[in-house]
Amino acid sequence: xxxxxxxxxxxxxxxxKGLIGEVITHIQKAGFKVVALKMTRLTAATAGGFxxxxxxxxxxxxxxxxxxxxxxxxxxxEKENAVADFRKLIGATNPAEAADGTVRKLYADSVGExxxxxxxxxxxxxxxxxxFFPKSEIVANLA
Ligand code: CMP
Numbered sequence: 001x002x003x004x005x006x007x008x009x010x011x012x013x014x015x016x017k018g019l020i021g022e023v024i025t026h027i028q029k030a031g032f033k034v035v036a037l038k039m040t041r042l043t044a045a046t047a048g049g050f051x052x053x054x055x056x057x058x059x060x061x062x063x064x065x066x067x068x069x070x071x072x073x074x075x076x077x078e079k080e081n082a083v084a085d086f087r088k089l090i091g092a093t094n095p096a097e098a099a100d101g102t103v104r105k106l107y108a109d110s111v112g113e114x115x116x117x118x119x120x121x122x123x124x125x126x127x128x129x130x131x132f133f134p135k136s137e138i139v140a141n142l143a
Pocket of ligand 1: 054059062063093111112113114116117118
């Protein structure tokens with residue numbers, strides 16, 4: 001995948017709060033193009049695989065439980081400098097530390113329930129996108 005893409009997940013708190021449309025609008029107004037999207041529910045094992053890099057962290061169990069607690073909406077987003085610009089748009093992992101106007105500052109309650117995930121590198125964006133979407137389901141690869 002090219003470096004102009006990132007993988008985002010609207011987390012179960014975002015879905016439960018009825019904020020899917022509002023957060024996607026926020027993302028699109030910032031210039032990101034949605035090139036793949038689905039709604040799904042992770043199992044604890046699937047969530048654990050996605051977040052395997054955090055498996056030694058004390059919050060890993062809580063994270064897997066939360067991410068499998070309801071539906072989520074993974075998306076592939078396209079924009080120049082997508083990974084860095086998306087992380088800027090969503091703000092710090094802990095919403096208490098997120099800058100004004102960021103998605104997490106606006107909508108998130110806590111570091112665990114922080115509305116949205118964004119890839120942290122181009123390499124991980126590609127790995128994470130493939131976790132949810134075969135290449136045939138990414139718009140640029142259709143047609
Ligand atoms: P995310 O960007 O999805 O990547 C890893 C997630 O782990 C992070 O967002 C947080 O939601 C979660 N996380 C990080 N630190 C903590 C913590 N101290 N307690 C609970 N969850 C955390």
